[in-house]
Amino acid sequence: MTQHDISTPVTEAQVRAWRVNDTVTLNGTLYGIRDATLIHLFDRGRTTRFDLRDHAVIHTAPNVRKMEKSPANPTGYAPLCVGTTTSARMERFTRPLMTQYGVRIIIGKGGMMSESLTAFAELGGVYLAVVGGAAALETTWVESIEDVDLDDLHPESLWKFRVRNFGPLLVAMDSHGGSVYQTVSRMAAEKRAVALAALGIKK
Amino acid sequence: MNVDIREVEEAARQLYIRALKILPDDIKRGFTVLQERETQAIARSVLGTMVKNIQVAEQTDNLLCQDTGIPIYNVYIGRHVVLDGVELAAAIRRGCARATREHSLRSSVVHPLTRANENTSCGSGIPHIQFQFTDHPDELVIQMIPKGSGSENNSWLKMAIPADGVEAIKTFVVDCVIEAGGKTCPPTIVGVGVGGTADLCVHLAKQAAVRPLGSRCEDPHGARLETELSGAVNKLGVGPQGLGGDATAFAVHVELAATHITMNPVAVNMQCHSARRASATFTPAGIKYGF
8 A cells, every 4th residue: 555656657667566555646747538539549540649658548538628829728728627537438448558559557437347457467557546526626636738639539639638746546456467346346246145135135 | 487588598508517516415415424334444535535526626616527428407397387398498408508618518419420529518319308397386497417428328227027026126226236336436326217118217217316315216115125225235345436335325216107017127327426416496586596
């Protein structure tokens, strides 16, 4: 249960040292991705000019306000509300994100499944859990939108955020086969009989 | 009672923004109850973050959650209310689009096949506007629900058969909560529809999911089922965000309708912990905003 304060990008050795139930707070660059971004990158042959190698990505699509470009808002977008979406829908993209783009950290909510867990172990990656639905708080950790790519997919563009004290986030899946979600799911399956018995169902 | 259609448009605009920013009091009280009961350290920390977020949203006048949801407007029309329904629906639609444009809300609504986003939170059949009639003579109520997709993506219908009995209903609800895990942003309100036709059953589940905490099913058998299921799903240990803990659901709500002699349908629709709703009540005295 160690707290890690880090700046992105990270190294493989760094993320391999993290274990389930550790916490991580990020500083620096954080990339925002989502369903359409990933579908276009991996199913439709699109590419990005961003270098995601050894970086962190978050499953998001923010609320932004369009405004005049300025040093504070170089893209012409100000972040209004930046939160996190359910990760499970994007399960099949974890491996290509890591093999083709070198991503090390995936941030999301609700957890990912066994394919992602295997990819984290083989390639050196982790999944960090944000508290979903706590976007007003999460927005206070975002300093600015530094850049945006694939913006024809707006709001599911590829966002480049600058973040400060982003966290603490829970290491919920690590590179050693540890997954809080698998543990909880196994426990829930075991407790199913107790719950059904309380409802008068004998099986 | 006559209703000014411009006021309806303005209310539809304000309701969307208000719902996204201020959580109803019954949900806030629900968090307090869950916090008092929670025994797991990580779960307590997650619940604490959720409560802090409610405060930050109010202090910074920000949205509680980034998901602006699928906009739903429920319109309750009293007996002496005189209005043009077509105009009313159009005004609600305009108000919804204006909220999106004027506040700058993320439009979460796309064409289901082309996936094109008009950036208005509107599209074919959306906002989803439902009309119901009430016994109150001079009252029109418009309720707005921005339904988040994390919870909506976990919706189920089972056409069980009479021989499976009530046991099939109970088992189905427990299994849905296990399958949903953390994907629905627990703690949730688990909405259960029982009976009716297939479509009515799903509709009832949604009505149950968005009912205020503390309200009960009017049917005594349904109310008893709510109590039993609320206890049972909180024995599963799914916990807030699916990270383990006692607080899996604020409550299980049940709504029911009569069904066919050959049928035993059950549906589940969940509401996430950001259980947002807002309402505007039009009376001869003016417009009052609430939940």
